[in-house]
Amino acid sequence: MATGRNHRPATRSRGIPEATVARLPLYLRALTALSERSVPTVSSEELAAAAGVNSAKLRKDFSYLGSYGTRGVGYDVEYLVYQISRELGLTQDWPVVIVGIGNLGAALANYGGFASRGFRVAALIDADPAMAGKPVAGIAVQHTDELESIISDNGVSIGVIATPAGAAQQVCERLVAAGVTSILNFAPTVLSVPDGVDVRKVDLSIELQILAFHEQRKAGEEAEAAASRKGPDGDMPAVMPA
Amino acid sequence: MATGRNHRPATRSRGIPEATVARLPLYLRALTALSERSVPTVSSEELAAAAGVNSAKLRKDFSYLGSYGTRGVGYDVEYLVYQISRELGLTQDWPVVIVGIGNLGAALANYGGFASRGFRVAALIDADPAMAGKPVAGIAVQHTDELESIISDNGVSIGVIATPAGAAQQVCERLVAAGVTSILNFAPTVLSVPDGVDVRKVDLSIELQILAFHEQRKAGEEAEAAASRKGPDGDMPAVMPA
DNA sequence: ATGTCTTTGTGAACGCGTGCACAAAGATGG
DNA sequence: CCATCTTTGTGCACGCGTTCACAAAGACAT
Numbered sequence: 001m002a003t004g005r006n007h008r009p010a011t012r013s014r015g016i017p018e019a020t021v022a023r024l025p026l027y028l029r030a031l032t033a034l035s036e037r038s039v040p041t042v043s044s045e046e047l048a049a050a051a052g053v054n055s056a057k058l059r060k061d062f063s064y065l066g067s068y069g070t071r072g073v074g075y076d077v078e079y080l081v082y083q084i085s086r087e088l089g090l091t092q093d094w095p096v097v098i099v100g101i102g103n104l105g106a107a108l109a110n111y112g113g114f115a116s117r118g119f120r121v122a123a124l125i126d127a128d129p130a131m132a133g134k135p136v137a138g139i140a141v142q143h144t145d146e147l148e149s150i151i152s153d154n155g156v157s158i159g160v161i162a163t164p165a166g167a168a169q170q171v172c173e174r175l176v177a178a179g180v181t182s183i184l185n186f187a188p189t190v191l192s193v194p195d196g197v198d199v200r201k202v203d204l205s206i207e208l209q210i211l212a213f214h215e216q217r218k219a220g221e222e223a224e225a226a227a228s229r230k231g232p233d234g235d236m237p238a239v240m241p242a
Numbered sequence: 243m244a245t246g247r248n249h250r251p252a253t254r255s256r257g258i259p260e261a262t263v264a265r266l267p268l269y270l271r272a273l274t275a276l277s278e279r280s281v282p283t284v285s286s287e288e289l290a291a292a293a294g295v296n297s298a299k300l301r302k303d304f305s306y307l308g309s310y311g312t313r314g315v316g317y318d319v320e321y322l323v324y325q326i327s328r329e330l331g332l333t334q335d336w337p338v339v340i341v342g343i344g345n346l347g348a349a350l351a352n353y354g355g356f357a358s359r360g361f362r363v364a365a366l367i368d369a370d371p372a373m374a375g376k377p378v379a380g381i382a383v384q385h386t387d388e389l390e391s392i393i394s395d396n397g398v399s400i401g402v403i404a405t406p407a408g409a410a411q412q413v414c415e416r417l418v419a420a421g422v423t424s425i426l427n428f429a430p431t432v433l434s435v436p437d438g439v440d441v442r443k444v445d446l447s448i449e450l451q452i453l454a455f456h457e458q459r460k461a462g463e464e465a466e467a468a469a470s471r472k473g474p475d476g477d478m479p480a481v482m483p484a
Numbered sequence: 485a486t487g488t489c490t491t492t493g494t495g496a497a498c499g500c501g502t503g504c505a506c507a508a509a510g511a512t513g514g
Numbered sequence: 515c516c517a518t519c520t521t522t523g524t525g526c527a528c529g530c531g532t533t534c535a536c537a538a539a540g541a542c543a544t
Contacts, residue, residue, distance in 0.1 A: 019501060025451040029430065043521065052432040056503055056524095063523055071509045071522040088451050089458030096450070103352045107345035113430055113447035118454070157457055158450070181460060182453040184446075188271065188355055190294040198456045200449050204426075205355035207442050208338070208400070209267040209330050211424040212360070214440045215399055216331030218423060261531060285491065298533055305493055313492040313539045 016087075020061045026051045027058070028084045034077050043074035085118075095122035095154045097180075099171050100163030101131055101141050104186055108162060109137035122154040127167065144171075151178035158182045165189045258329075262303045268293045269300070270326045276319050285316035327360075337364035337396045339422075341413050342405030343373055343383050346428055350404060351379035364396040369409065386413075393420035400424045407431045 030050040034042055044062075048055035062068060062075070068083055069075045085091050096114065098105050101124050108114075109124055124141045126132070132143045142150065150156065159180040161168050168187035175183065182198045185191055188206075191199050272292040276284055286304075290297035304310060304317070310325055311317045327333050338356065340347050343366050350356075351366055366383045368374070374385045384392065392398065401422040403410050410429035417425065424440045427433055430448075433441050 017501070021455050022448075022452055024455070025445075025448040026432075028451075030432075044523095045521085050432070052434075054503065056505090057501090059521090059523060060502085067523070069522050070511085072511045072520045074521070087455070089454045090451065092458075094450075094454055094457070103345075103349035107349045108446065110345045111446055113445075114450065117447055117451065119447075119450055158453055160450075182457045184449055184453060190268075190272075190292070192294075196460070198453060200453055202444060202446070202449060203267075204350065204353055204444070205359055205361075206264075206267040207426055207444060208336075208356065208361055208402075209270075209332065209359060210264055211400055211426060211440055211442055212331045212336055213263050213266070213329070215336070215424045216334075218438070259531070286493095287491085296533070298535090299531090301491095301493060302532085309493070311492050312541085314490045314541045316491070 016064045020064055021088075023051070023053065023057075023061055024084050024088055026053070027061070028081065028088070028090075031077055031081045031084070035081055039077055041070075041074045041076055044069070047075070090118040092118065094119050094158055095156045096120065096158045096160060097123045097125060097147075097150060097154075097156050097175075098160045098162060099125045099144075099147070099175070100161060100167070100187075101126040101136055102162065102164075105162035106136050108160060108186075109139065119158075122156055123150045125150065127163075147171075147174055148178045151175070151180060156180060158184070160184045160186070161191075162186045258306045262306055263330075265293070265295065265299075265303055266326050266330055268295070269303070270323065270330070270332075273319055273323045273326070277323055281319055283312075283316045283318055286311070289317065332360040334360065336361050336400055337398045338362065338400045338402060339365045339367055339389075339392060339396075339398050339417075340402045340404060341367045341386075341389070341417070342403060342409070342429075343368040343378055344404065344406075347402075347404035348378050350402060350428075351381065361400075364398055365392045367392065369405075389413075389416055390420045393417065393422060398422060400426070402426045402428070403433075404428045 027047065030047055031042070033050070034047075044055045044059045048058040051058065059069075062080075065083060065087055068080055082091075096119050098108055098121060101109065105124065105126070109121060114121060121137070121139060123146075124136055124139050125144055125147055126141050127144045129143060131141045134141050151159075157180055159175040159182070161171055161175075161183060163171055165187045168185065168189045169191060172183060172185070172191045172193065176193060176197055181196060183191065183193070183200070185199055185201045186203075188203055191201075193199055269289065272289055273284070275292070276289075286297045286301045290300040293300065301311075304322075307325060307329055310322055324333075338361050340350055340363060343351070347366065347368070351363060356363060363379070363381060365388075366378055366381050367386055367389055368383050369386045371385060373383045376383050393401075399422055401417040401424070403413055403417075403425060405413055407429045410427065410431045411433060414425060414427070414433045414435065418435060418439055423438060425433065425435070425442070427441055427443045428445075430445055433443075435441055
């Protein structure tokens with residue numbers, strides 16, 4: 001993935017493949033939606049369609065967690081929600097700090113998807129003294145000087161970096177020194193961290209560049225196909241309006 | 243990727259592996275930094291360190307593009323910047339529309355990483371009539387009604403969806419019907435699109451959940467190691483109270 | 485021109501992830 | 515209790531991606 005997969009060499013954590021872990025939140029979201037509609041059970045086929053994956057893959061993914069399905073019936077929605085939540089560690093409360101309260105940081109602070117999944121924004125931190133005390137998403141921004149005490153007072157182990165690229169590595173080092181062991185990095189930089197610290201990267205510009213590559217390829221193939229009336233391979237799909 | 247990889251079944255586009263394409267922007271960024279420091283050449287070892295990857299992987303990646311290096315010396319920075327830019331399609335101008343100008347949409351509009359890489363924000367679109375005309379990042383927001391005409395007038399082929407989850411699929415369908423063939427989706431939903439349309443997904447909540455999983459595992463291993471000095475089987479994780 | 489030294493480019497092996505296809509398991513009806 | 519039908523769980527094969535290790539290639543000094 002977006003990104004940013006590949007942050008671990010090849011560590012298979014407790015038998016659950018990394019690729020499976022990355023899909024569990026996807027299943028969880030689909031299951032939560034079913035739960036809200038009071039659907040009691042769901043088959044692997046239905047759930048796979050809702051999550052946008054192959055049903056065999058989904059069944060294999062679940063098989064790593066245990067045998068939670070009933071043959072001939074499917075999976076119990078509520079039970080599965082609980083099991084996946086537990087496996088992902090979402091049954092406990094994760095205090096999170098966001099460093100860098102610019103446009104992106106503010107957007108993250110306001111993002112509803114955090115609170116609903118066991119994540120609690122413990123603090124917003126910015127280096128600009130003018131920001132200190134200003135409320136963003138109902139939380140007063142604190143100055144970078146407070147970083148270390150905030151982390152240790154709240155027992156924060158997950159940090160989000162939304163600073164400019166130039167500040168990211170330094171912020172990262174302070175976070176790690178203060179006890180943070182998982183970092184979600186939005187700054188367009190490669191962070192270097194000691195062993196035992198997980199980093200996941202989200203890079204908006206990179207995603208767009210990948211799209212541009214495919215877009216260019218499509219345009220190229222099109223021109224190519226238009227030029228030669230007789231294409232040897234006919235794998236160009238007709239674009240159907242949804 | 244994060245993120246969000248795996249949006250294509252297994253299509254190897256024009257001989258260049260998908261995994262390689264995803265890393266090209268990373269190399270490009272490192273090379274651009276070197277270029278700004280007027281470094282003339284760089285070895286695969288140095289560049290790999292700057293990009294945070296294995297040097298053998300980097301060389302193999304470049305080998306898909308051609309033989310652009312000089313043995314005994316390394317790679318010419320400027321030349322490589324050009325070649326990768328061309329391969330990614332960044333030598334041309336890509337007009338982009340952003341739909342959904344909330345916190346996140348505004349952050350994206352203000353994000354500097356777009357303009358510097360051949361992407362031009364052609365329009366900001368929001369469904370709220372109260373937003374229409376309001377300038378965000380120096381561009382006046384336009385109403386959703388204008389969506390189709392904006393797309394066709396500007397020849398937009400890349401769209402960014404930053405709407406709430408409920409609106410995403412509908413917006414997506416309108417974008418596709420109007421001619422967009424690449425979509426970057428920030429809404430927490432699985433978009434269904436016709437063949438020929440690329441979708442990349444960035445999901446903030448999913449990234450955090452993956453971090454939480456590893457965080458929990460780290461905490462579990464720690465507790466396990468502390469509790470049992472010599473455990474016979476170590477596959478049963480101690481369930482920690484929430 | 486020749487030898488040495490550095491660094492690229494790649495052949496080959498390995499491991500992970502994916503998807504097919506099917507047997508095992510349980511529900512359901514008679 | 516038995517037959518049938520649905521759906522899970524998984525053995526297996528295949529392909530992609532990663533990494534090692536080394537031969538080929540060029541720079542540079544003598």
